[in-house]
Amino acid sequence: MSSYDKIWKVVSQIPYGRVATYGQIAKLAGLEGQARLAGYAMHAVKPDKKLPWHRVINSQGRISLIGPSAKRQRSLLEKEGIEFSPSGRIALKKFGWQKSTPRSLR
């Protein structure tokens, strides 16, 4: 099992309407401190894999892609009810994936 598999496994667990950061993914996959790998793994995702790759963003609450792909990801997220600030950022406090369900959202 490659590191990518571990990462993908975690990504597949991100619930609808929530987002997770690369660092968070890496940590949950047992690869703490290797956020880059999480990102690289996303880049290597096969289109036919059923994976919510769009729910993974960087620690600043922004999409790490640029160009048309970024637009695609953004629309996918908005379709799930995730909001973007005028500066194109997502409020992780609100939409971040927390294992311990935050009372404020529940």
Add this chain to the structure above:
DNA sequence: CATATGACGTGAC
């Protein structure tokens, strides 16, 4: 086997 690369994170300035 040696290097380069990268959908990142964090801290310093």
Add this chain to the structure above:
DNA sequence: AGTCACGCCATAT
């Protein structure tokens, strides 16, 4: 808020 440097290391070539 933006830039720079550095750490991290599995894959790719």
